[in-house]
Amino acid sequence: MVANLLYEGKAKRLFSTEQDGVLRVAYKDDATALNGERKESFASKGRLNNEITSRIFTYLNDAGIKSHFVEQISDTEQLVRSVEIIPLEVVVRNVIAGSLAKRLGVPEGTPTKQPIVEFYYKEDALNDPFINDAHVLYLEAATEDEIAILKASALAVNDALKEMFAKMNITLIDFKLEFGRDKDGNILLADEISPDTCRLWDRDTNAKLDKDVFRRNIGNLTAVYEEVLKRLKEVV
Ligand code: TMP
Numbered sequence: 001m002v003a004n005l006l007y008e009g010k011a012k013r014l015f016s017t018e019q020d021g022v023l024r025v026a027y028k029d030d031a032t033a034l035n036g037e038r039k040e041s042f043a044s045k046g047r048l049n050n051e052i053t054s055r056i057f058t059y060l061n062d063a064g065i066k067s068h069f070v071e072q073i074s075d076t077e078q079l080v081r082s083v084e085i086i087p088l089e090v091v092v093r094n095v096i097a098g099s100l101a102k103r104l105g106v107p108e109g110t111p112t113k114q115p116i117v118e119f120y121y122k123e124d125a126l127n128d129p130f131i132n133d134a135h136v137l138y139l140e141a142a143t144e145d146e147i148a149i150l151k152a153s154a155l156a157v158n159d160a161l162k163e164m165f166a167k168m169n170i171t172l173i174d175f176k177l178e179f180g181r182d183k184d185g186n187i188l189l190a191d192e193i194s195p196d197t198c199r200l201w202d203r204d205t206n207a208k209l210d211k212d213v214f215r216r217n218i219g220n221l222t223a224v225y226e227e228v229l230k231r232l233k234e235v236v
Contacts, residue, residue, distance in 0.1 A: 029044070033211075035124060049194040050076050057189075090151075090179065091177075094158070096110040169231070175199070177189060207224075210224065
Protein backbone atom coordinates (compact mmCIF):
# COMPACT_ATOMS: atom_id res chain seq x y z
CA MET A 1 0.00 0.00 0.00
CA VAL A 2 1.39 3.43 -0.92
CA ALA A 3 1.97 5.24 2.38
CA ASN A 4 1.33 8.89 1.73
CA LEU A 5 1.15 10.52 5.13
CA LEU A 6 -1.02 13.65 5.02
CA TYR A 7 -1.27 14.44 8.72
CA GLU A 8 -0.15 13.07 12.05
CA GLY A 9 -2.19 13.86 15.16
CA LYS A 10 -1.79 12.78 18.77
CA ALA A 11 -3.76 9.55 18.35
CA LYS A 12 -4.04 8.95 14.60
CA ARG A 13 -2.24 9.20 11.28
CA LEU A 14 -4.04 10.15 8.07
CA PHE A 15 -2.93 8.80 4.67
CA SER A 16 -4.13 9.39 1.13
CA THR A 17 -5.38 6.40 -0.89
CA GLU A 18 -5.69 5.66 -4.58
CA GLN A 19 -9.44 6.30 -4.29
CA ASP A 20 -10.43 9.89 -4.93
CA GLY A 21 -11.90 11.56 -1.83
CA VAL A 22 -11.12 8.60 0.44
CA LEU A 23 -8.45 8.64 3.16
CA ARG A 24 -6.98 5.94 5.41
CA VAL A 25 -6.86 6.55 9.14
CA ALA A 26 -4.37 4.55 11.23
CA TYR A 27 -4.99 4.59 14.98
CA LYS A 28 -1.87 4.84 17.15
CA ASP A 29 -1.20 3.26 20.54
CA ASP A 30 -0.32 6.65 22.06
CA ALA A 31 -2.35 8.32 24.80
CA THR A 32 -1.80 11.99 25.60
CA ALA A 33 -3.10 14.31 28.29
CA LEU A 34 -2.62 17.97 29.18
CA ASN A 35 -2.62 18.97 25.49
CA GLY A 36 0.14 16.49 24.69
CA GLU A 37 2.45 17.33 27.62
CA ARG A 38 1.99 13.83 29.02
CA LYS A 39 2.36 10.94 26.63
CA GLU A 40 2.38 7.17 27.04
CA SER A 41 1.95 4.22 24.73
CA PHE A 42 -0.46 1.34 25.38
CA ALA A 43 -0.27 -1.85 23.31
CA SER A 44 -3.70 -2.47 21.66
CA LYS A 45 -5.05 1.05 22.24
CA GLY A 46 -5.04 1.76 18.48
CA ARG A 47 -6.87 -1.48 17.75
CA LEU A 48 -9.42 -0.89 20.51
CA ASN A 49 -10.27 2.68 19.46
CA ASN A 50 -10.40 1.75 15.77
CA GLU A 51 -12.77 -1.13 16.51
CA ILE A 52 -14.91 0.91 18.93
CA THR A 53 -15.16 3.93 16.59
CA SER A 54 -15.95 1.73 13.58
CA ARG A 55 -18.79 0.02 15.43
CA ILE A 56 -20.18 3.30 16.79
CA PHE A 57 -20.10 5.08 13.42
CA THR A 58 -21.82 2.05 11.83
CA TYR A 59 -24.49 2.16 14.56
CA LEU A 60 -24.96 5.92 14.08
CA ASN A 61 -25.22 5.50 10.32
CA ASP A 62 -28.00 2.95 10.86
CA ALA A 63 -29.66 5.53 13.14
CA GLY A 64 -29.61 8.06 10.26
CA ILE A 65 -26.54 10.05 11.34
CA LYS A 66 -24.13 10.52 8.46
CA SER A 67 -20.40 10.51 9.12
CA HIS A 68 -17.13 10.40 7.23
CA PHE A 69 -16.77 6.68 8.07
CA VAL A 70 -16.55 4.28 5.11
CA GLU A 71 -15.27 0.96 6.48
CA GLN A 72 -12.84 -0.68 8.85
CA ILE A 73 -10.03 -2.28 6.81
CA SER A 74 -7.73 -3.75 9.47
CA ASP A 75 -7.29 -4.00 13.23
CA THR A 76 -5.97 -0.45 13.44
CA GLU A 77 -7.18 1.18 10.22
CA GLN A 78 -10.36 2.50 8.66
CA LEU A 79 -11.27 4.31 5.44
CA VAL A 80 -13.03 7.67 5.70
CA ARG A 81 -14.33 10.25 3.28
CA SER A 82 -12.09 13.27 2.95
CA VAL A 83 -13.61 16.34 4.64
CA GLU A 84 -12.42 19.79 5.58
CA ILE A 85 -12.38 19.64 9.37
CA ILE A 86 -14.27 22.45 11.12
CA PRO A 87 -11.84 23.74 13.80
CA LEU A 88 -14.28 23.20 16.67
CA GLU A 89 -14.65 20.57 19.34
CA VAL A 90 -18.36 20.14 19.96
CA VAL A 91 -18.86 18.84 23.50
CA VAL A 92 -22.18 17.48 24.79
CA ARG A 93 -22.71 17.00 28.54
CA ASN A 94 -25.45 14.99 30.27
CA VAL A 95 -23.78 14.95 33.67
CA ILE A 96 -21.42 17.58 35.06
CA ALA A 97 -17.78 16.43 35.03
CA GLY A 98 -14.28 17.46 34.05
CA SER A 99 -13.66 21.06 33.03
CA LEU A 100 -17.30 22.12 33.53
CA ALA A 101 -17.31 20.85 37.12
CA LYS A 102 -14.29 23.08 37.74
CA ARG A 103 -15.66 26.09 35.83
CA LEU A 104 -19.05 26.08 37.56
CA GLY A 105 -17.94 24.72 40.94
CA VAL A 106 -20.52 21.94 40.70
CA PRO A 107 -19.63 18.43 41.96
CA GLU A 108 -18.80 15.83 39.34
CA GLY A 109 -21.71 13.46 38.84
CA THR A 110 -24.48 16.10 39.04
CA PRO A 111 -26.96 15.44 36.20
CA THR A 112 -27.96 18.31 33.90
CA LYS A 113 -31.68 18.94 33.32
CA GLN A 114 -31.04 18.98 29.60
CA PRO A 115 -27.91 18.30 27.55
CA ILE A 116 -25.40 21.16 27.44
CA VAL A 117 -23.67 21.76 24.09
CA GLU A 118 -20.38 23.66 24.08
CA PHE A 119 -17.83 24.77 21.49
CA TYR A 120 -14.07 24.73 21.97
CA TYR A 121 -11.74 26.29 19.40
CA LYS A 122 -9.32 23.66 18.09
CA GLU A 123 -6.03 25.49 18.40
CA ASP A 124 -3.21 23.71 20.26
CA ALA A 125 -1.26 26.95 20.76
CA LEU A 126 -4.22 28.34 22.75
CA ASN A 127 -5.01 25.07 24.56
CA ASP A 128 -8.35 24.67 22.74
CA PRO A 129 -10.27 27.45 24.56
CA PHE A 130 -13.99 27.36 25.38
CA ILE A 131 -15.76 29.81 23.05
CA ASN A 132 -19.32 30.98 22.35
CA ASP A 133 -21.33 31.28 19.13
CA ALA A 134 -20.22 34.89 18.57
CA HIS A 135 -16.59 33.78 18.74
CA VAL A 136 -17.30 30.95 16.28
CA LEU A 137 -18.75 33.54 13.86
CA TYR A 138 -15.89 35.99 14.49
CA LEU A 139 -13.31 33.27 13.79
CA GLU A 140 -15.32 32.23 10.69
CA ALA A 141 -15.03 28.67 11.97
CA ALA A 142 -18.69 28.09 11.01
CA THR A 143 -21.63 30.11 9.71
CA GLU A 144 -24.83 30.75 11.66
CA ASP A 145 -26.61 27.99 9.69
CA GLU A 146 -23.73 25.62 10.32
CA ILE A 147 -23.77 26.37 14.06
CA ALA A 148 -27.43 25.33 14.12
CA ILE A 149 -26.60 22.12 12.23
CA LEU A 150 -23.68 21.34 14.57
CA LYS A 151 -25.86 21.75 17.66
CA ALA A 152 -28.76 19.71 16.26
CA SER A 153 -26.43 16.96 15.02
CA ALA A 154 -24.60 16.82 18.35
CA LEU A 155 -27.92 16.40 20.18
CA ALA A 156 -29.06 13.71 17.73
CA VAL A 157 -25.79 11.84 18.29
CA ASN A 158 -26.34 12.22 22.05
CA ASP A 159 -29.82 10.68 21.84
CA ALA A 160 -28.55 7.73 19.82
CA LEU A 161 -25.46 7.17 21.96
CA LYS A 162 -27.27 7.49 25.29
CA GLU A 163 -29.62 4.70 24.20
CA MET A 164 -26.75 2.50 22.98
CA PHE A 165 -24.64 2.97 26.12
CA ALA A 166 -27.65 2.38 28.38
CA LYS A 167 -27.93 -1.11 26.85
CA MET A 168 -24.26 -1.56 27.81
CA ASN A 169 -25.07 -0.59 31.42
CA ILE A 170 -23.04 2.59 30.90
CA THR A 171 -23.99 6.23 31.56
CA LEU A 172 -22.83 8.61 28.84
CA ILE A 173 -21.54 11.50 30.97
CA ASP A 174 -20.15 13.70 28.19
CA PHE A 175 -18.33 13.46 24.86
CA LYS A 176 -16.56 15.44 22.19
CA LEU A 177 -17.39 15.44 18.47
CA GLU A 178 -15.72 16.91 15.43
CA PHE A 179 -17.37 17.67 12.13
CA GLY A 180 -16.16 18.34 8.60
CA ARG A 181 -17.47 19.65 5.29
CA ASP A 182 -17.49 17.40 2.24
CA LYS A 183 -16.75 18.81 -1.22
CA ASP A 184 -20.40 19.87 -1.60
CA GLY A 185 -20.38 21.69 1.74
CA ASN A 186 -22.46 19.07 3.57
CA ILE A 187 -21.58 18.73 7.23
CA LEU A 188 -20.52 15.22 8.24
CA LEU A 189 -19.62 13.83 11.63
CA ALA A 190 -15.87 13.06 11.59
CA ASP A 191 -12.90 12.09 13.76
CA GLU A 192 -13.55 9.31 16.31
CA ILE A 193 -15.95 8.33 19.09
CA SER A 194 -14.14 6.20 21.64
CA PRO A 195 -13.25 6.11 25.35
CA ASP A 196 -10.64 8.75 24.41
CA THR A 197 -13.42 11.20 23.53
CA CYS A 198 -16.25 10.22 25.88
CA ARG A 199 -16.73 9.95 29.64
CA LEU A 200 -18.37 6.60 30.33
CA TRP A 201 -19.35 5.49 33.84
CA ASP A 202 -20.56 2.05 34.79
CA ARG A 203 -24.24 2.40 35.77
CA ASP A 204 -23.95 0.25 38.89
CA THR A 205 -20.59 1.28 40.32
CA ASN A 206 -19.85 4.66 38.62
CA ALA A 207 -16.44 3.16 37.73
CA LYS A 208 -14.78 5.18 34.97
CA LEU A 209 -14.53 3.31 31.67
CA ASP A 210 -12.68 5.97 29.68
CA LYS A 211 -9.49 7.98 29.28
CA ASP A 212 -9.93 9.57 32.73
CA VAL A 213 -8.25 6.41 34.10
CA PHE A 214 -5.11 7.62 32.28
CA ARG A 215 -5.63 11.37 32.79
CA ARG A 216 -6.09 10.83 36.55
CA ASN A 217 -3.81 7.79 36.91
CA ILE A 218 -6.56 5.69 38.48
CA GLY A 219 -6.67 2.49 36.49
CA ASN A 220 -5.59 0.35 33.58
CA LEU A 221 -6.46 2.03 30.28
CA THR A 222 -6.25 -1.11 28.14
CA ALA A 223 -8.43 -3.13 30.54
CA VAL A 224 -11.24 -0.55 30.61
CA TYR A 225 -11.18 0.00 26.81
CA GLU A 226 -11.36 -3.83 26.40
CA GLU A 227 -14.39 -3.80 28.71
CA VAL A 228 -16.11 -1.11 26.63
CA LEU A 229 -15.48 -3.06 23.42
CA LYS A 230 -16.74 -6.28 25.02
CA ARG A 231 -20.01 -4.60 26.06
CA LEU A 232 -20.32 -2.84 22.68
CA LYS A 233 -20.04 -6.17 20.83
CA GLU A 234 -23.01 -7.42 22.84
CA VAL A 235 -25.30 -4.63 21.57
CA VAL A 236 -24.08 -3.52 18.10
P1 TMP B 1 -13.66 18.35 29.51
O1 TMP B 1 -14.53 18.13 30.70
O2 TMP B 1 -12.19 18.15 29.80
O3 TMP B 1 -13.93 19.68 28.85
O4 TMP B 1 -14.03 17.24 28.44
C1 TMP B 1 -15.35 17.04 27.96
C2 TMP B 1 -15.41 15.81 27.08
O5 TMP B 1 -14.69 16.02 25.88
C3 TMP B 1 -14.80 14.56 27.71
O6 TMP B 1 -15.63 13.45 27.36
C4 TMP B 1 -13.46 14.42 27.08
C5 TMP B 1 -13.65 15.05 25.73
N1 TMP B 1 -12.47 15.75 25.25
C6 TMP B 1 -11.80 15.29 24.14
O7 TMP B 1 -12.17 14.30 23.53
N2 TMP B 1 -10.70 15.99 23.70
C7 TMP B 1 -10.24 17.10 24.33
O8 TMP B 1 -9.24 17.68 23.90
C8 TMP B 1 -10.95 17.56 25.50
C9 TMP B 1 -10.49 18.79 26.25
C10 TMP B 1 -12.05 16.85 25.91
